[in-house]
Amino acid sequence: MDDVKKYVLTNGLGEIRENRTFKEYTTLKVGGRIRLVYYPNSIDNFLKFHKYYIPLQRPLFVIGAGSNVFASDDDFDGVVVSFSKLPLRYYRVGDNFTCYPGCSVVRLAYDLSRLGYTGGEFLAGIPATIGGAVYMNAGANGSEMKDILVSAKLLCKDGSVKEYKNNELGFAYRKSRLQEEGLIVLEVKLRFTKSDTITVRNKLNELKSKRNSSQPVDEKCAGCTFQNPAGHSAWKLIDQIGFRGYKINQAQVSEKHCNFLINNGNAKSEDLMKLIKEIQENVKREFDIDLKCEWVLVNFDSKSNILNN
Ligand SMILES: Cc1cc2nc3c(=O)[nH]c(=O)nc-3n(C[C@H](O)[C@H](O)[C@H](O)COP(=O)(O)OP(=O)(O)OC[C@H]3O[C@@H](n4cnc5c(N)ncnc54)[C@H](O)[C@@H]3O)c2cc1C
Structure with a gap:
């Protein structure tokens, strides 16, 4: 190296x-x-x-x-x-915002509210960069990246750079073509609608307080751990198997929201992996439902052996 x-x-x-x-x-x-x-x-x-x-x-x-x-x-x-040290985060021309991959979506949401643009309020509670948010088609409160994205400039595995329109990006629930093809976000064009500062700020604050009261936002976590299976809520299934607050060493099911697994201090990945497996096995045994982990697993080989999205 x-x-x-x-x-x-x-x-x-x-x-x-x-x-x-x-x-x-x-x-x-x-x-x-x-x-x-x-x-x-x-x-x-x-x-x-x-x-x-x-x-x-x-x-x-x-x-x-x-x-x-x-x-x-x-x-x-x-x-x-x-990409967190790229000198430019985004620039605006009219209602169009051109964003670079390291741009924080929380920061963008607050800037939009100051400028009186609506459509980006859902971003305020997602601790993501533009690159990660597009890759995951991140979303909350009924909105997702696909609703605000016009186009994205992406690096393909063969080294070519292509501009893709929204409808070419294969967006679905927490899914995008980027995941299938290993595409890297270089630049993203987003569009928002002009509104007024106070209405946008009120909506943003309302979503933020809803999130703070229902999710362990101050804990070491990675958002929801499992996808909601069709017709079910993952947190309810985990609650029903009696795992609220359940721990393996320093890895724990959050008391506040059962679909958040948290690192209580010095957890190892191994502890979190065991916890995921135990939850999946118990939910399968109890309800015959496969819970799929929605985190991005990195540097695990086949030994991880868990159902992953
Ligand atoms: C407290 C908390 C709350 C959360 N709430 C939500 C929520 O409401 N809704 C939601 O959807 N998610 C939520 N999440 C999960 C997470 O914030 C999102 O999945 C987010 O999109 C990840 O963005 P990131 O920049 O952190 O990407 P990372 O986590 O760093 O990476 C995620 C994936 O994106 C890829 N990636 C990152 N940058 C690029 C790039 N430039 N080009 C190509 N690929 C790239 C990575 O390789 C990786 O595969 C939450 C997480 C936490 C901790």
Whole structure:
């Protein structure tokens, strides 16, 4: 990896951090060592890096705010890319906002409310970057990324860059074409509607207080753990098997919301994995329902052996 570090630094492509951990880069605060973290200083320089790195056939993972990522305790002997140090977050022309992948959607939601634009209030409670939000088609309170996205410029696995329109992105519930094809978000165009500042701010505050009262937002977690199976709520099934508050070491089912698994301090990924398996097995035994984990699993091999979305 010294060659990769040297390539980035001698060509001025951005910053490098060595020997970090997924604990530092995820909201669950678990996960093993990362050999290199690369922070591109421009999209063009990221593309240069990508062209150099891909033929090396080493692992690559793009991380946003790490709010949906569950990494194993094992070492990751590759590069994690973070767009959090790109100098530009977004710019606006009329009602169109062009956003770069490291842009925080919470920050965008508050900026929109100050400017009096409606349509982005749902973003205020999702601790995501634009890149992660598009990849996951993140959503809340009946709205999702697909409702505000006009188009996205994406990097394909073969190194080509293409602009995709909304209807070409295969959006469905927490799904997108990006997941199927390993596409990387470089730039996103979003459109919002002009309203007035007070109405937008009131709606944003209302959604925020609803979320704060129902979810363990201050805990180390990664959002909802399981997808809701058709016709059921995952939290109710977990509550009904008696798992509210249930712990394995420092991994725990939240007392506040049973579909949130939390790291109570120093949990290991292994503890969270055991907890997921136990919940899936008990729900299957009790109700004959398969609960699927909706977190993005990183650096696990087949030994994880859980149902994943
Ligand atoms: C307290 C809390 C509340 C949450 N509430 C919600 C909610 O209401 N609704 C909801 O949908 N989710 C929610 N989540 C989950 C999470 O915030 C979303 O899934 C979010 O979209 C993840 O964005 P991220 O930037 O953190 O991406 P990460 O978690 O860092 O990554 C998620 C996936 O996106 C990929 N990715 C990141 N950036 C890029 C990029 N530039 N190009 C391509 N792929 C990329 C990663 O490789 C990974 O596969 C919540 C999480 C927490 C902790």
